[in-house]
Amino acid sequence: AQKITQTQPGMFVQEKEAVTLDCTYDTSDPSYGLFWYKQPSSGEMIFLIYQGSYDQQNATEGRYSLNFQKARKSANLVISASQLGDSAMYFCAMRETNTGNQFYFGTGTSLTVIP
Amino acid sequence: DADVTQTPRNRITKTGKRIMLECSQTKGHDRMYWYRQDPGLGLRLIYYSFDVKDINKGEISDGYSVSRQAQAKFSLSLESAIPNQTALYFCATSDPHRESTDTQYFGPGTRLTVL
Numbered sequence: 001a002q003k004i005t006q007t008q009p010g011m012f013v014q015e016k017e018a019v020t021l022d023c024t025y026d027t028s029d030p031s032y033g034l035f036w037y038k039q040p041s042s043g044e045m046i047f048l049i050y051q052g053s054y055d056q057q058n059a060t061e062g063r064y065s066l067n068f069q070k071a072r073k074s075a076n077l078v079i080s081a082s083q084l085g086d087s088a089m090y091f092c093a094m095r096e097t098n099t100g101n102q103f104y105f106g107t108g109t110s111l112t113v114i115p
Numbered sequence: 116d117a118d119v120t121q122t123p124r125n126r127i128t129k130t131g132k133r134i135m136l137e138c139s140q141t142k143g144h145d146r147m148y149w150y151r152q153d154p155g156l157g158l159r160l161i162y163y164s165f166d167v168k169d170i171n172k173g174e175i176s177d178g179y180s181v182s183r184q185a186q187a188k189f190s191l192s193l194e195s196a197i198p199n200q201t202a203l204y205f206c207a208t209s210d211p212h213r214e215s216t217d218t219q220y221f222g223p224g225t226r227l228t229v230l
Contacts, residue, residue: 004157033216045158045205045221052216091157093219100171101209101217103148105157 001026003104004092010110013082020067021077021109023092029053031097034075036066039089039108048090051075082113118142119222121206127228128196136191136225138206146209147189148219149173149181151202158205164189196229203227 005024013019025034036048051059051066059066067076079086092106119140128134138147146165150158150173160173162181170181178200182190193200204225211217 035218037221043203043224043226045207045224047218047220050216050218093158095217100165101146101211102160102163102173103158103219105159107155107157 002106003027003096004094004106006092006106006109008109009107010112012112012114013079013086015084015113015115016081018078018080019082019111021079021090021092021111023075023077023106025073025075025092025094027073027094027096029096029098033095034066034068035093035095035103036064036075036077037091037093038086039091040085041088045091049077079111084113084115087111087113119206119208119220121204121222121225123225124223125226127230129230130197132196134193134196134227136193136204136206136227138189138191138222140187140206140208140222142208142210142220143186144208144210144213144220145186146211146217147183148207148209149179149189149191150205150207151175151200152205152224153202161191193227193229196227198229201227201229 032053034051038046049061063080065078089108148163149161164183180192206222207219209219
C-alpha cells in the first residue's frame, strides 16, 4: 500500500486565491512527521512546512498552512493568496519512527497559478 | 554558499560505464540520503547513512552502491550504468539532534542520462 497518496496530478488556481493540495497517509506508527516540499521548474526541493503527529495545532508558515486531520490521516497543504511564483510541483512526505525515520514521498501535485 | 552541494549537476554517459555522483554538506548533519526522482513516481530512497559507519539500503538499491567518506561526504556509484537509471538524483541531509523534526534538506540535484 502507498504510504503517501496525492490524488491531484495537476491543479490550477487564480492568482490571489487560496488553494488546497490534498495528501493522505498510511501508517500504524503513533509517532510520525508530515512534510511538504516545493519543487519549482529549476528542480530543487524546498522544504515548506512540518506537522508532527502529536502536535495539537495545525502548522503555519507564512502563506502556507497544513490542515492536519489525524483521524482521517490527511495532511492537506493550504496556500493562501497564491502568487505566480507558487507555480511548481508540491510533494507531501512522511517520516515514520518505526522504519528508522525513513521518508516516504507522494507522487506530487503540479500547481499552476493563473494571472 | 549552498549547504548541500552535488557534483556533477548534469551528466550524460553510456550504458556500461561506471559513474559516481558526489554530495557534500556544510550543515554538520549526521544523516545523509540518496534519492532518485522519475516523472510521476515522486522520490524513491536508494541508500541512507546515519553516520560514517552506518550504511543502509533503501527501497531501490539494486544497481547502486554508496560510500560515506566523511560526515560531510556521501557518494553514489553506478557500477555499470543502464538506460533505466536515467533520472534526477538528489542528495539530502538531516539531523534529529540538531532539529527535532528531522527535516531533510536537499541538494540541487544531478540530472543523469544513460544512453
